[in-house]
């Protein structure tokens with residue numbers, strides 16, 4: 001679906017949505033007592049559209065003809081009665097957003113549209129540099145209370161509010177601290193203390209990264225980065241025209257012998273930087289026009305993400321966080337990253353565990369990747385599914401990537417089977433950009449060459465047979481260096497930090 005500001009042409013269909021909602025509420029136990037003669041009126045909705053404060057979720061599927069699935073208003077107009085509430089965040093009223101009139105078309109119920117709308121309201125409030133969100137929910141509407149609580153809102157309890165026309169109702173007053181993503185989450189695995197016996201990735205090698213030890217991934221106690229710059233070669237909903245703000249983390253839990261980023265993944269090339277630099281880099285990339293922050297293989301530094309994101313949010317970061325991973329993730333880490341990651345951009349490399357052993361030196365790739373993928377897909381579904389903005393840029397969701405390897409098209413087809421079984425009809429990206437590195441060229445064998453057109457087409461045809469409705473694929477010659485950026489530490493240090501001394 002697309003969530004976007006409503007425009008004048010949407011006035012009538014939006015009005016009809018609210019009319020249907022009000023009508024269906026009359027027989028619902030969750031009746032909010034809206035009345036189109038009183039609130040919300042057609043004039044209320046038109047004024048909100050004119051102010052740019054009314055947002056709609058639009059069904060972008062081929063057979064839906066742009067149907068409006070739901071709507072909400074986000075503004076800064078607080079009811080004077082809010083003055084009696086012990087709010088946590090005390091800021092001037094122009095820095096506090098309020099959600100009003102969040103509604104889902106009765107025909108679209110059961111699709112978690114409400115969750116998608118709440119998430120969109122949170123993103124919009126951040127983009128408007130708001131500090132918090134406040135709202136009230138009629139006390140008997142427990143599903144709505146639960147929805148806001150699941151997105152991190154604090155419930156201040158039940159107060160009696162005067163809704164006008166003699167209507168006095170008990171309501172929950174709720175608040176979200178926009179700087180603190182998922183503040184209530186239990187994050188035992190991502191707690192910095194867990195580094196004393198690191199089990200961040202499925203290798204669970206228990207290196208004491210608080211001392212001098214480094215794990216199999218190459219990571220120790222210090223954050224090491226190889227590059228931070230705009231990147232134009234991700235899938236269109238990620239890179240768009242302006243580019244994705246990629247941050248390449250040094251080291252990797254996998255040891256893929258053909259890796260196109262081998263200098264940083266296995267060679268651990270990069271520069272050690274203080275942890276607070278991560279938040280600064282995110283903000284610098286946003287200032288450069290990045291459409292999102294794209295964390296490339298942050299698995300072994302995932303413990304730094306909650307703190308970095310909180311610091312960056314507090315300083316105005318509002319673009320989505322893309323977690324670009326090998327797919328070799330623990331389900332516990334995926335769970336703990338809920339509320340931090342907006343878009344899962346995850347590989348699924350092998351269906352045959354022996355290939356994982358031979359080519360990436362891990363014993364259990366398919367099992368771990370399938371479990372992690374199922375968790376990612378379930379998380380996206382719980383958040384209301386895949387959401388794009390009006391420019392087609394993914395704001396929340398998932399894309400599963402698969403790099404076809406020469407000589408292994410059969411395994412690629414089995415990978416697609418596993419993706420379908422674990423996550424269903426998610427967007428997939430089937431890539432033919434495999435480029436033999438120097439070692440592969442000198443070793444000879446199938447991995448010394450490019451993927452043939454026949455191999456690639458066989459995998460794409462299998463994706464069609466399975467029924468994937470969104471398949472990104474690559475045109476042109478298979479072997480190209482253009483997708484691999486130069487790992488020259490661009491963007492890692494500020495000029496003021498002095499000369500760049502890369503450490504290999």
Ligand code: SF4
Nearest residue numbers: 198201204205215217
């Ligand atoms: S992230 Fe690195 S140190 Fe931690 S378990 Fe994985 S390989 Fe070991």
